[in-house]
Amino acid sequence: MHLYVTGTPIGNLDDMTFRAIETLKNVDTILCEDTRTTRKLTNHFDIGTPLRSYHDFNKEEVEDFIIEEMKNGKTFALVSDAGMPVVSDPGFELIERMQREHMDYVVIPSASAFTMALVASGIPSYEFTYFGFLPKTGRKRKDKLKEIMNHPLTSVLYESPHKIKETITSIRDIDPDRNVSVSREITKKFEQHERAAAVEMTEMLEKEIPLKGEFVIVIEGAPEIEETFDMPVNAHIEQLIEEGMKTKQAIKTVADLRSLRKQDVYDEYHKK
Template identity: 70%
Template sequence: MNLYITGTPLGNLNDMTYRAVETLKSADVILCEDTRTTRKLTNHFEITTPLRAYHDFNKFETEDRIIEEMHEGKVFALVTDAGMPVVSDPGYELVRRMQKESLGFTVVPGASAFTLALVLSGISSFEFTFFGFLPKSQAKRKEKLKEIMFHSHTSVVYESPHKLKETIKQMSEVSPDREMSISRELTKKFEQNVRGRADELLNMLGDEIPLKGEFVIVIEGYQEDEIVSDIPINEHVGKFIEDGMKPKQAIKMVAEMRGLKKQEVYDAYHK
């Protein structure tokens, strides 16, 4: 193998697996987001493997060198600051390049914050969508939040402490009664998981729920009050648009809910 995509603890170092320790010890180089963060981990487990920065700002300029060294026989381990690499973190581009060049890679499994939060939420997990971090642009962010709040399956979102209150506020404005869960500091000393209505959780932020740590929000799927099979498709799309959704999103949502192709819904709406 040329690359081991290695999961590391979210916060509690006791969650580090034996296989992960051995993998990091035996690799020639550890690729990591922040060498200072990963060095705390390697020092704790007495891992002396050299560290090399690989993150969103240098991934493309360092990729050629990494691939060249792999062809020469070097073995790399890829880690993130916490949890599973590639999930809402850089790495998939490197995997695609390796696939193209027939280089070997595998995963050394570890914790992922969104799966832990989903399990702890008490919200249905039979079907869910992981949205990761929301867009930075305010306009795109509002658009994505509306999509999430009208999504028919459970949704999972990552959020930072300084944006959490505004995010929950916008969710509450769309659907104050929607059930959701907020998790923070997963696996750490001050781990917290709170489930309730959107408006209830909004009032708890900054008090019962301190705005510290990284957050995972789990949102119950949108439940259509009416029996959709009895509503004409164009009216169904129109209802979502009245609620503030863009036509393209509304068409996609109706197609998902009715099990139809988007083109069928598009044609029905425009006719």
């Protein structure tokens, strides 16, 4: 194999697998986001493999070097600062290129914070959508949260400690009764999982939940949309768009609710 996409612990070093340790010891180079963070891990497990930075700001310039080295027989492990690489971290571009060039890679598993938070949330998990981080500021952030709040499935997203109150407050303003789970410090000493209606969760963030550590938010799916079939198709679509749904999704939803062909609804809407 040329590349080992290697999961590492998300907080508790006891979660490191034997397979991951052996992999990091035996490759020629470890690709990591922050060499200082990964060095703590490698020192703990007495791993002497050289480290090389691979992150959002240098991935394009480093990629050619990595591919060329692999073609010359070198092996690499790709890690993130914590958890599974590629999930909300750089890496998929490298894997995609390796696929195009028919090069070998393997994935070494580990925990992910969002899957653990989902399991601990007590919110339906048989179908869910992972949204990663919200846009940082402005209209895009507001629109994305509206989309999530109108999403019919359970939604999972990451949030920083200095924005968690703002995000939960925004969720409350859209639907104060929506069930929300907040998880922090997963696998660490002060691990915490709390579930409540959004209006209650805003109060808990003031009193019971320290604003420290990375957060995972799990949001119950939106309730079923009432069947407003007494209005025209286009008016129905416009109503869903006003509630925050994207045009494409609104057209599909109206088609599904009314048992119509999606293409017919699309054509009718775009005639206007």
